[in-house]
Amino acid sequence: MARYLRSRGAAVLKGCGLAFAAFLVMAAAGPSPTWTISAVQAAQAPNGTLAAESCPAAGTCMAVGSSHGLGGRSLALAELRHGSAWTALPAQDPGDGQGSVLTAVSCESTSACTAVGSYRNSGGTSATLAEAWNGTAWRIQATPNPAGSFGSYLTGVSCVAAGACTAVGYYYSQSFQDGAVAFAESWDGQAWTLQQVPGEGGPPTFLYAVSCASPSACVAVGSYNGPLGSGLPLAEVWNGKSWTAQAPAVPNGGFVELTGVSCTAATMCTAVGNYSQNHSPFAELALAETWNGTVWVIKPTPDPAGYANLNAVSCTTATACTAVGWTGPGFRPTHALAETWNGSAWTAQAPAQPPGAADSQLAGVSCTAASCAAVGSAYRAYPGAWRTLAEARQGSEWAIQASPSPRGAVGTSVTGNLVTSPLNAVSCTVAASCVAVGSVTRAWNGTTWAPLAIARPSGATNITLGGVSCTAASACMAVGSYDDASGTLRPLAESWDGSSWRVEPAVSPPGATSAALAAVSCTAANTCMAVGSYGGSSGFAQTLAESWNGTSWRLRSTINPGTRNNVLAGVSCPAASSCTAVGHSDGLGPLAEGWNGSAWSQQTTARLPVGLSSVACTAASACVAAGTSGNGPGVGTWDGSTWTIRSLPLPTGTFESQLNGVSCPAADDCTAVGFSYANGGGILTLAEKWNGTAWAIQPTANPPHAQLTGLYGVSCTAASACTAVGTFGPLVAFFGVDVPLAEQRP
Numbered sequence: 019m020a021r022y023l024r025s026r027g028a029a030v031l032k033g034c035g036l037a038f039a040a041f042l043v044m045a046a047a048g049p050s051p052t053w054t055i056s057a058v059q060a061a062q063a064p065n066g067t068l069a070a071e072s073c074p075a076a077g078t079c080m081a082v083g084s085s086h087g088l089g090g091r092s093l094a095l096a097e098l099r100h101g102s103a104w105t106a107l108p109a110q111d112p113g114d115g116q117g118s119v120l121t122a123v124s125c126e127s128t129s130a131c132t133a134v135g136s137y138r139n140s141g142g143t144s145a146t147l148a149e150a151w152n153g154t155a156w157r158i159q160a161t162p163n164p165a166g167s168f169g170s171y172l173t174g175v176s177c178v179a180a181g182a183c184t185a186v187g188y189y190y191s192q193s194f195q196d197g198a199v200a201f202a203e204s205w206d207g208q209a210w211t212l213q214q215v216p217g218e219g220g221p222p223t224f225l226y227a228v229s230c231a232s233p234s235a236c237v238a239v240g241s242y243n244g245p246l247g248s249g250l251p252l253a254e255v256w257n258g259k260s261w262t263a264q265a266p267a268v269p270n271g272g273f274v275e276l277t278g279v280s281c282t283a284a285t286m287c288t289a290v291g292n293y294s295q296n297h298s299p300f301a302e303l304a305l306a307e308t309w310n311g312t313v314w315v316i317k318p319t320p321d322p323a324g325y326a327n328l329n330a331v332s333c334t335t336a337t338a339c340t341a342v343g344w345t346g347p348g349f350r351p352t353h354a355l356a357e358t359w360n361g362s363a364w365t366a367q368a369p370a371q372p373p374g375a376a377d378s379q380l381a382g383v384s385c386t387a388a389s390c391a392a393v394g395s396a397y398r399a400y401p402g403a404w405r406t407l408a409e410a411r412q413g414s415e416w417a418i419q420a421s422p423s424p425r426g427a428v429g430t431s432v433t434g435n436l437v438t439s440p441l442n443a444v445s446c447t448v449a450a451s452c453v454a455v456g457s458v459t460r461a462w463n464g465t466t467w468a469p470l471a472i473a474r475p476s477g478a479t480n481i482t483l484g485g486v487s488c489t490a491a492s493a494c495m496a497v498g499s500y501d502d503a504s505g506t507l508r509p510l511a512e513s514w515d516g517s518s519w520r521v522e523p524a525v526s527p528p529g530a531t532s533a534a535l536a537a538v539s540c541t542a543a544n545t546c547m548a549v550g551s552y553g554g555s556s557g558f559a560q561t562l563a564e565s566w567n568g569t570s571w572r573l574r575s576t577i578n579p580g581t582r583n584n585v586l587a588g589v590s591c592p593a594a595s596s597c598t599a600v601g602h603s604d605g606l607g608p609l610a611e612g613w614n615g616s617a618w619s620q621q622t623t624a625r626l627p628v629g630l631s632s633v634a635c636t637a638a639s640a641c642v643a644a645g646t647s648g649n650g651p652g653v654g655t656w657d658g659s660t661w662t663i664r665s666l667p668l669p670t671g672t673f674e675s676q677l678n679g680v681s682c683p684a685a686d687d688c689t690a691v692g693f694s695y696a697n698g699g700g701i702l703t704l705a706e707k708w709n710g711t712a713w714a715i716q717p718t719a720n721p722p723h724a725q726l727t728g729l730y731g732v733s734c735t736a737a738s739a740c741t742a743v744g745t746f747g748p749l750v751a752f753f754g755v756d757v758p759l760a761e762q763r764p
Contacts, residue, residue, distance in 0.1 A: 181207025544568025
């Protein structure tokens with residue numbers, strides 16, 4: 019749900035330890051909400067992701083993953099390949115249809131496959147899932163969950179015979195604060211049985227993949243929490259009676275994880291994964307190691323674009339392995355990657371890149387003596403959907419094969435280094451007239467939300483809008499960003515005249531290597547102030563502000579304290595000559611600046627929350643800013659000379675909360691919205707109201723089956739008339755989909 023994180027794909031999210039998988043279960047419903055959900059139609063298009071593949075014979079493969087139904091719910095997905103043709107197979111969806119995903123598959127023959135994953139049960143928690151394919155249909159197998167678990171996930175499986183399978187994964191305890199614990203299960207042809215896996219280091223411990231050479235010889239890999247919180251690779255060996263922890267080799271870096279493994283003999287395995295360069299989680303390098311039954315040895319791998327991640331590996335002999343993943347420079351678009359091992363060195367190959375795809379990533383691979391097949395996903399910016407990707411290799415050439423992508427909900431928009439929600443901001447002139455923007459754009463007429471087609475700059479991709487301000491039903495200004503034809507992040511501004519959007523070219527500062535606008539405030543159709551940030555030669559983000567005069571945008575010099583990143587995220591102008599902008603400055607905490615009609619000046623924020631994301635002013639000397647403070651929401655008030663932090667109540671049963679948007683129809687009447695992390699799991703909507711003296715929590719609504727839910731923007735036209743927007747998602751498939759969410763009070 020964090021707006022500043024970017025999803026990297028199936029095994030990559032595995033590689034990140036699926037850190038936010040702890041939040042995939044929803045807490046019990048609270049009191050009756052004073053806020054009610056207003057249905058917003060999600061964008062719909064073919065979508066789906068493939069996470070794993072198993073080929074028991076040349077030309078015959080089974081792939082599994084997930085898609086999102088019309089309501090946004092995760093659905094288990096299985097596809098079968100015969101020759102070059104892929105066909106979708108109806109996988110089972112347990113748990114009263116509340117959401118399921120398949121993350122791994124292993125086939126002993128063309129008519130015997132086992133797939134594992136997780137689903138959301140009737141109690142609202144994630145539980146283990148296993149399904150068997152008999153050549154005709156999928157059938158669910160009962161799987162145990164570790165005692166005391168409150169969220170269990172199977173992520174890898176290996177079968178050496180119809181009655182001999184081993185699956186691995188991890189689970190969380192009730193509080194989720196003790197970290198994940200790795201575990202394993204075995205199938206004897208009749209039932210699944212839990213196996214205890216010894217701990218290594220401190221929690222969290224994760225197992226992501228397993229490979230068995232025989233029922234009594236398996237190797238599982240993953241990661242664990244090392245000294246001082248460092249991520250270290252984990253390997254466990256099964257000897258038919260117990261699991262024993264090993265010590266994989268650790269490269270010179272940090273955040274090391276092994277996400278795939280393939281064993282051709284009891285004492286010959288190859289594992290792949292990634293590690294971070296300079297201990298940065300966003301500077302990943304590919305990792306490959308071999309095991310000879312005694313020690314693990316790192317084998318250097320190429321990194322074609324300077325950054326790479328290997329998600330899975332398949333070996334037919336000790337000297338013939340193929341690994342797949344992705345490569346790409348940091349946050350920028352990714353490309354599918356394949357590498358081959360010949361017994362002495364790894365060599366990069368060039369898988370086919372899907373035409374028109376902004377990103378492509380391979381998550382699973384399976385090889386026979388004659389050929390290899392790989393599966394994953396490709397992202398298409400419009401309408402904003404991940405779709406299944408399948409490729410086959412004959413010799414050294416990879417070719418794309420058409421694979422089904424079921425039609426369902428789409429909506430996640432990836433822009434530069436930001437992941438935004440479908441609806442980021444909303445502006446209402448009256449309770450029955452609102453415009454909401456994000457990766458989609460919607461208008462509210464008091465009864466329904468209707469789609470609005472945005473304008474697109476020439477050659478633009480990955481368009482998203484982060485802020486909107488309306489002075490009348492037919493006069494709105496929205497701002498955000500897009501990628502131009504060269505892939506450079508550019509600021510975007512569009513005006514709405516009641517019938518269509520029009521691009522109003524925003525300005526990038528001289529020398530900017532990237533720029534984006536995050537928020538806008540208008541006092542009239544021809545008077546607006548927008549703020550955001552831009553990147554320059556220093557490598558650090560700098561604050562950005564520009565004003566609109568009805569004809570063009572003009573840059574306004576802002577303050578950048580310190581020498582690190584400075585970002586403006588929110589702005590509010592009660593008058594043309596009076597604006598307040600807020601954000602954050604690395605190392606210095608919160609940032610606030612004031613505009614007097616001619617220049618920006620820095621305001622002292624020593625007592626404010628750590629980070630500010632939104633501000634609402636009813637006068638130059640009356641502002642409220644919302645954001646985060648430690649593990650809880652933070653709010654500050656401005657009286658014209660001093661910012662003062664205000665105490666906020668924390669929702670019962672939560673361990674972290676965040677406020678994203680605030681709106682004040684009067685100085686003593688403000689509403690702030692965001693989300694909170696429940697102790698029992700789940701991300702829940704949050705709203706708090708200010709009466710001029712104190713803040714009080716208001717019960718909000720959370721859509722059925724949603725587990726990742728948040729509010730990002732709010733607009734109040736009166737004390738009892740507020741509209742809030744955001745996103746909700748189901749049990750996360752490894753490429754999640756966010757569905758637009760709107761709530762209203764009353």
